[in-house]
Structures are given as structure tokens and as C-alpha cells.
Amino acid sequence: MPELQNNTKNKKARNHPDPSRNNLIIRSWLVVSIACIALLIMALQANLPFPLLSRDVFAIAEIPVYFALFSNLGVLCLCAASAICLFSAAVINHHYKDRTNTSFLLLSGFVTLGLMIDDFFMLHEEVFPSRLGASEESIYLVYITVFVLYLFRSRRAILQTNFILFFVAIGFLGISMLTDRIIEGLPFLSNLLSTEQEFFLEDGLKFLGIIAWLFYFIDTSLTAVHSYISRSAMEG
Incomplete structure (x- = not known):
């Protein structure tokens, strides 16, 4: 009955x-x-x-669809990472009421969403300098400050995850941002590398960082949700 x-x-x-x-x-x-x-x-x-x-930008500009391939794939990966974080945060908050993991995934989702919007609309490269007159140094300073606050706020949750992959992603992304400065500061590199090779190095590191960022949050979200499901099954 x-x-x-x-x-x-x-x-x-x-x-x-x-x-x-x-x-x-x-x-x-x-x-x-x-x-x-x-x-x-x-x-x-x-x-x-x-x-x-x-209309699609490729149709407007009449350019092949493979132009900016890695840039577009990077944006899609950031979008996927943000969606995974936000969805996982909603599931954990609704069913399991865990504030620590919910706040970490929620904050990570919004940080990733900000990275995606910045990359897709070229905010720090074109929009902010041309429309607001902001220097590249001041923009990077704001971004770094926000990211440091995010790391400080989420430090405990990060250390409970596969944080090596997280810091690998940050390392790739950080070196990618500083590639121009590093090459300018080391004259032998600027003489050694062609312009195409510099782009390959900068954009390649950025893409690897985005991929590592996506894999980290796939692993973290899947682990968190699976652990709560297993715990609920054992308790039930």
C-alpha cells in the first residue's frame, strides 16, 4: 500500500x-x-x-566559415563551461542546499560568462579602448583585481577539487595575456619569432587555457552532483 x-x-x-x-x-x-x-x-x-x-558575420563579410575558427571554438567552450557551472549550481542548491558548492559554481559561472562576453565582443581589445578611452593596462588591472577576488572568495572550494587543472588553465591564459610583453622584453625572441608565430603562440596558449578551464568545470560539476546523488541514494 x-x-x-x-x-x-x-x-x-x-x-x-x-x-x-x-x-x-x-x-x-x-x-x-x-x-x-x-x-x-x-x-x-x-x-x-x-x-x-x-545575419551571420560570415555572410555579411563574405568570408570563409573557417576564419577565426579557434576564436569561435574558444567562445563556445566558455559558453559551455558557464552553462555547466550555472546548471550544476541550480541543481545542488535546489536539491541539496549546499551553500559552499552552490556559491562557488554560481560565481564561477558568472566569471566564465564575463570572460565569454569579453572575448566574443572584444571588449578589452576594441570596445573599452575605443569607446571609453581606457588604456590596456587599466583594463587588465581591473580584470586581475576581479579575478584575485574570485580566487580569494573560492579558495577553499577550489582546494577540494582537481585544482591542478584549474591552475594549469590560469597559467595558460595568463601567459597568453602577457605574450606581447614577454616578447617585447626579450629582444632575441622578437627577432626569432615571425608575426605569424607570435599569433600562434599567443592564441594557442589562450585556446589551451580555455580547454583546460572547460574540462576543469566539467570534472568539478560532475563530481559534485554525482557525490550528492550517491549520498542521497545511501541515505534513502
């Missing part, structure tokens, strides 16, 4: 989904709709043809 009652409750739950889910869907659609309307208004005010916002 208890099993029959539980099955009946489960069927009722499936037939009557949680109203909060419907509210979340409605709010999400509202946010997306408002964002699209805002972009359309901005485009009209700037006399910007809408196809320039809606």
Missing part, C-alpha cells in the same frame, strides 16, 4: 507540474523579448540596418 500511494503521488506530480517552472519560463521569455526589443530600438536610432544585427 505505501508503494501504491507513492506511485499515485508521483503520477499526480507529473500531471501537475510545479508552477514555479512555468513562472521561470515566462520570466525568461520576457527577458529575451525585452532584450530583442531594446536592440531593435537601438538599431533604429543608430540608423543601423537590422540585417547587420541578425
Whole structure:
């Protein structure tokens, strides 16, 4: 009889989904709709043809689809890492109420989202210097400060994970950012490397760092969720 009652409750739950889910869907659609309307208004005010916002950049520029391949793959990997972190944080918070892992994954998801937006829209390379007049040094200083605060806030959670992979990712990304300065500071390197080789070194290290970042958060999120599921199964 208890099993029959539980099955009946489960069927009722499936037939009557949680109203909060419907509210979340409605709010999400509202946010997306408002964002699209805002972009359309901005485009009209700037006399910007809408196809320039809606069409694919490869079609607009009439360039092969493999242009900027590694850059685009890097953005996709950052997007995947951010989505994995945010989804895992939501699962852990909803089912297991663990503040430590939830806050770490949530913060990591937003940090990764910021990296993705910066890389996709070339904020520190083009937008901030040209539109805001900010120097490259001041932009890097702000980014480094935010990242140091993130590390300090998440230090305990990071040390409980496969942190070697985490610091490998940071190492690759950090060296990639400093490649220009390193080459300029070592004249024999600037004479030894061609421009194409410098780009290969800088962008290659950046891509390796992004891949390591993605793998780290896949491993961390999977380990965290799996441990909670196993614990719940043992307790149940």
C-alpha cells in the first residue's frame, strides 16, 4: 500500500507540474523579448540596418566559415563551461542546499560568462579602448583585481577539487595575456619569432587555457552532483 500511494503521488506530480517552472519560463521569455526589443530600438536610432544585427558575420563579410575558427571554438567552450557551472549550481542548491558548492559554481559561472562576453565582443581589445578611452593596462588591472577576488572568495572550494587543472588553465591564459610583453622584453625572441608565430603562440596558449578551464568545470560539476546523488541514494 505505501508503494501504491507513492506511485499515485508521483503520477499526480507529473500531471501537475510545479508552477514555479512555468513562472521561470515566462520570466525568461520576457527577458529575451525585452532584450530583442531594446536592440531593435537601438538599431533604429543608430540608423543601423537590422540585417547587420541578425545575419551571420560570415555572410555579411563574405568570408570563409573557417576564419577565426579557434576564436569561435574558444567562445563556445566558455559558453559551455558557464552553462555547466550555472546548471550544476541550480541543481545542488535546489536539491541539496549546499551553500559552499552552490556559491562557488554560481560565481564561477558568472566569471566564465564575463570572460565569454569579453572575448566574443572584444571588449578589452576594441570596445573599452575605443569607446571609453581606457588604456590596456587599466583594463587588465581591473580584470586581475576581479579575478584575485574570485580566487580569494573560492579558495577553499577550489582546494577540494582537481585544482591542478584549474591552475594549469590560469597559467595558460595568463601567459597568453602577457605574450606581447614577454616578447617585447626579450629582444632575441622578437627577432626569432615571425608575426605569424607570435599569433600562434599567443592564441594557442589562450585556446589551451580555455580547454583546460572547460574540462576543469566539467570534472568539478560532475563530481559534485554525482557525490550528492550517491549520498542521497545511501541515505534513502
